[in-house]
Amino acid sequence: MKHHGATGEPVSHLVSSLSRARKLGSRDRKLVGEAVYTMVRNLPWPAWFLKKLEKEYGKNAPELIKALRERAQPxxxxxxxxxxxxxxxxxxxxxxxxxxxxxxxxxxxxxxxxxxxxxxxxxxxxxxxxxMDEASQIAARSVAAKAGMLVLDMCAGGGGKTRYLLQSDAHIVAMDSSEKRTRASLEREGLESAWHVVADGMKPPFADGTFDWIIIDAPCSGTGTLRRAPDLLSRLDEKNIKSCVEIQQGLLRSAAALLKASGKLIYVTCSVLPEENRQMLSWIKDELKILKPQPLAEIWGSDVKIEMSPEANFIQLLPSTHGCDGFFIAAYRSN
Ligand SMILES: C[S@@+](CC[C@H](N)C(=O)[O-])C[C@H]1O[C@@H](n2cnc3c(N)ncnc32)[C@H](O)[C@@H]1O
Missing domain, CATH: 3.30.70.1170 (Sun protein; domain 3)
Known part of the structure; x- marks a missing residue:
């Protein structure tokens, strides 16, 4: 077996191939997986990442780093x-x-x-x-579409949020640029009633002003999910983050045009980095003037029980504060 740093492959793939090669049963596979993950959790993290967290979270950074190293409950x-x-x-x-x-x-x-x-x-x-982690469920619950409305799940991937959205009586369009992920979503139990589309969100095959709601579960650094994927930092550098930010901005620009007047946009990342989150709000304010902040509490009603200002249109969820994955959620409406 090659060292995972040499292949750039996620540890989960390597644990699976090792288990297959050794014909391990599910109990042994779990034990091997846990041993490998414990080891990876305790490896030192890149200095650039720790520096970013220290700058953004100040005295709360050590607690966040500790929480990101812990194992998450299913x-x-x-x-x-x-x-x-x-x-x-x-x-x-x-x-x-x-x-x-x-x-x-x-x-x-x-x-x-x-x-x-x-x-x-x-x-x-x-x-x-x-x-589905609590943070991911809160992100999906941030879409509150009524019966008959048209919802675009712009980065639907394997369909986690699509499945959540299908609990409403709205029409759900699940779009992703990856054919493989779209196929996986289509094969999942209960997702057949969504319309699946393979397309680049920056060149969407829809007319402007089409959707009542859009959720962008954006491709991102994934740094909020380190509890579940502790090896991801070995595949991440500052250049990757810059290119994620460029894609996120392209998707936001395109979503702003696809919304109907008064339509709502939910922007989501599973990141704890300011470039993809807090700083993106300033970019939206400067570049996408048609979007106005939409208070999250109004959308959530009593379903989400997080104390925050009634006017706040965004939240940074953190394992150290909320006990869930690190997700950023922001809500806007088209003027
Ligand atoms: C965070 S994942 C989505 C996870 C999914 N929403 C879920 O809940 O399971 C981000 C997704 O964005 C997709 N993506 C990346 N660039 C894209 C683009 N330009 N247009 C549409 N989808 C894109 C990726 O293929 C990936 O599936």
Missing amino acids: VLAVDKRHCHIDQVQESLQEQGIETRKSALIEGALVVVSADFSWEKIPEELQKSLWL
Whole structure:
């Protein structure tokens, strides 16, 4: 086996190929995976990254760095069209899977059992559940489309947020520039009712003024998900971040044109870096004057339980403050 730094491959791929080569069972595979991940979590991080966090978060940086190194608990999203969260919790408990209701968002179950694996969930129940961090569920819940509205999931990827969005009676267009990811999304349980489109969000095949809601779950550094992918820093440098920012700006520009008058835009990254988040708000203010800040609390109602100013149109979620992945969410409406 080559060292992962030499291949640039994610550690998860290497653990899978090693497990296949050695014909490891699921228990052994889990043990190997945990040992490798623990080792990777404890490796030193690049100086440029630590410097950025120290500059942005000041005295709170050490706590954030510590939280990003910890292991995240699995979180389940419950499809509210098919089942009630209390019943799901009870059925999981019968299988020995302990969960607690999320303190951040309605409908999310945080798995407490240390020996959880997806295979332990009864097949019938698997159809109504999927793994999705609380922060990611809050991002998807930031779209509040009504029946009949047209929603564009601009970077739909494997369809995590698309699946969440499909719980509304709106029409969902799931677009991504990757054919492979779009195919994976199409093959996922319950995603067939979205319209899938393979296209570059910067050259979208839609007329201006088409959508009531757009969510950009932007390609980003992924630094908010280090708890789940501790090796990603070995594949990241400052140049990658610059190119992510350029794509994010291109997608925002294109989304601003695709919105109907009074349509709403949700911009999301799973990053903790200011270039992709806080600084992007200043860029939007200067460059996309048609977009006006839209308070998040108005959209969330009582479903999201995070204390913040009623006027705030953005939030930086952090594992050290909120206990979830590091996500940035900003909301705008077209004037
Ligand atoms: C953060 S991931 C999306 C995850 C997905 N929304 C989910 O919840 O599972 C970002 C996605 O952006 C896509 N992407 C990158 N550049 C793009 C572009 N120019 N237009 C559309 N999609 C793009 C990538 O293929 C990737 O799937």
